[in-house]
Amino acid sequence: MIKKSMDEFIRNDREQELIQMVDTLAARFAKRAAKYDVEGSFPFENFADLKSAGYLKLTVPKEFGGDEISLYEMLLLQERLATGDGSTALAVGWHVGLMLNLRYTRSWPDGLYAEFCRNVVEKGTMLNNFASEPTTGSPTRGGRPATIAERVDGGWVITGRKTFSTLSPVLDQFVVTASIANEDSVGEFLVAKSEGVQVEETWDTLGMRGTGSHDLILQRAFVEDGKLLRRVVPGEKSLQDQLGNGWLLHIPACYLGIAFSARNFAVQFAKRHRPNSLQGSISELPHIQSQIGQMEAELRTARTLMYSIAERWDQDIENRPHFKTELGLVKYVATNSALSVVDKAMRIVGGLSLYRTLPLERMYRDVRAGLHNPPMDDAVIRDLAKTALSEA
Numbered sequence: 001m002i003k004k005s006m007d008e009f010i011r012n013d014r015e016q017e018l019i020q021m022v023d024t025l026a027a028r029f030a031k032r033a034a035k036y037d038v039e040g041s042f043p044f045e046n047f048a049d050l051k052s053a054g055y056l057k058l059t060v061p062k063e064f065g066g067d068e069i070s071l072y073e074m075l076l077l078q079e080r081l082a083t084g085d086g087s088t089a090l091a092v093g094w095h096v097g098l099m100l101n102l103r104y105t106r107s108w109p110d111g112l113y114a115e116f117c118r119n120v121v122e123k124g125t126m127l128n129n130f131a132s133e134p135t136t137g138s139p140t141r142g143g144r145p146a147t148i149a150e151r152v153d154g155g156w157v158i159t160g161r162k163t164f165s166t167l168s169p170v171l172d173q174f175v176v177t178a179s180i181a182n183e184d185s186v187g188e189f190l191v192a193k194s195e196g197v198q199v200e201e202t203w204d205t206l207g208m209r210g211t212g213s214h215d216l217i218l219q220r221a222f223v224e225d226g227k228l229l230r231r232v233v234p235g236e237k238s239l240q241d242q243l244g245n246g247w248l249l250h251i252p253a254c255y256l257g258i259a260f261s262a263r264n265f266a267v268q269f270a271k272r273h274r275p276n277s278l279q280g281s282i283s284e285l286p287h288i289q290s291q292i293g294q295m296e297a298e299l300r301t302a303r304t305l306m307y308s309i310a311e312r313w314d315q316d317i318e319n320r321p322h323f324k325t326e327l328g329l330v331k332y333v334a335t336n337s338a339l340s341v342v343d344k345a346m347r348i349v350g351g352l353s354l355y356r357t358l359p360l361e362r363m364y365r366d367v368r369a370g371l372h373n374p375p376m377d378d379a380v381i382r383d384l385a386k387t388a389l390s391e392a
């Protein structure tokens, strides 16, 4: 049987079953997406649904009760989820992605990691890293955090402000990066919501409005001794980190899911829309077919690249540390293609695409955020150039 292009990358019955579960969630989230977007509020009910469906434990190791799905499988599901609501997919993507990353790097102290995994499975606990700051910007640039951790009896106190803290309304614990006072090193701390931690609702943005990416303010927030997860060098990835580097592909998967949804909307619209100046629908017009064909070329290229790299990453365990260039390329191609596809979808639909009663203008705003998720375009292009120069 010939598969529809959306289903092209489903490889077996297990993946088909997982897709069915996610399609149900995506259809439900699609109905709620406009409301959360207009309000800029956090979709708590979507997260309750994700928890009941067992989505939050998908990338947790089997030894702790999770499903241990691969990177490839995670992308299949994240992409589908984003066809319903981009914000929810991006937000939960940090959690499932980080759990996949930790499964491969085992960079946390063993006992703490085991306890956290069990809490994900039993209580639906979620995780995210809060590293961005007003003065250091993107952590990928290598700046030292302005957030400071000071040694006190029995632990640490942390003071600072984190920006873009996705999932902050729903998390009880999160990883915060902070410069350690009187040392050169930077620590990653597992911080619990407490008196010294406040979420300031700053997330009033153009796109991805339902991700709850507010500011997190830490005012001498106490963290007990065992919750210093590790010391890191800003902007540098250790060999251990690189073993789990594929997790960030949850970002391209999300933006491609949004783009696919825009493509579906525009193609269905083109088949249905019959202005009285024409005998048939606008789908028969050469310039509309040309735009549909171009959307297909961009989507198929980006998706083929993403799934082929993910498959190689899953299989070629030894070489994972050397995937940085390919992973960056996937993100660069996917996010820029998503921008272009949603733009074309809107041109096909015409002036109606501007109405808030249709989903396209939201998708147009949401895909724009992809440019500001890591790795950034200039870093990918520089890395590709460096690689080419080292080879020739």
Ligand SMILES: Cc1cc2nc3c(=O)[nH]c(=O)nc-3n(C[C@H](O)[C@H](O)[C@H](O)COP(=O)(O)OP(=O)(O)OC[C@H]3O[C@@H](n4cnc5c(N)ncnc54)[C@H](O)[C@@H]3O)c2cc1C
Pocket: 090, 094, 128, 129, 130, 131, 132, 133, 136, 137, 138, 139, 141, 163, 164, 165, 166, 167, 208, 211, 213, 369, 370, 372, 373, 374, 376, 378
């Ligand atoms: C929807 C969304 C969700 C997010 N969720 C999270 C999250 O959960 N946790 C988190 O920590 N962060 C998160 N982020 C933040 C993200 O990772 C970036 O830190 C943030 O978008 C700022 O990136 P920037 O490149 O604009 O910032 P900056 O680094 O401040 O850059 C601003 C401008 O200056 C240039 N620039 C700055 N420094 C350099 C340099 N050294 N070299 C070259 N160019 C430079 C950049 O190219 C850019 O044009 C999220 C962002 C978005 C959009």
